[in-house]
Amino acid sequence: MFIESQELPPIGTNAFALIEPSRKECVIVDAPADAYDWAMQVAQQHDCQIVALILTHGHWDHILDGHKFADAGIPTYGHLADTEMFAAPSRMASYAIPGLNLLPVPIEHWIKAGDTLNLLGDQLEIRHVPGHCPGNILVYVASAQAAIVGDVIFAGSVGRYDLPGGDFSVLEQSIQTQVYTLPDATLIYPGHGPNTTVAKEKEGNPFVRV
């Protein structure tokens, strides 16, 4: 398996594709604007079928294109704690860029901490990492030594905790118990900005110490 990523509009949110060439399948994680077209290109380029869209959390900039995946019959995955944002993203309109059409994303599979998703002939481990928002999950792919983490942690920073449902002490606990406990070599793919590793953040993240 290998992972491709793309920073997408309107505020530079990363989307990811987990691609398994041996099965001609891929899984998309997060759906900023234009993610659907990007995912279609990736699928075509690697001759694979999109078998799932996993949403790391319900914030508008991560789910803008989600309805297009659902409309295309691609199974969608999200955490129950963000139900309201998936069902009525317009409630977050005051935090979004004005004029966007925030459409609901029907979630087919509700996922929770400790779930293992058997996709791509692999096991994707779901960890619950609230604090940035109640339903943020991370997807840990042991075989790829990679974790796609949404907005819980960034290279040298952490996710905002001043939005509705955010809480710094919860965020700190999520990072300490769910992120820093991954193997040191694990590549962290955040929802914004560049990749980092568990070791680097444990060593130098100024917001959450080990």
Ligand SMILES: [Zn+2]
């Ligand atoms: Zn967010």
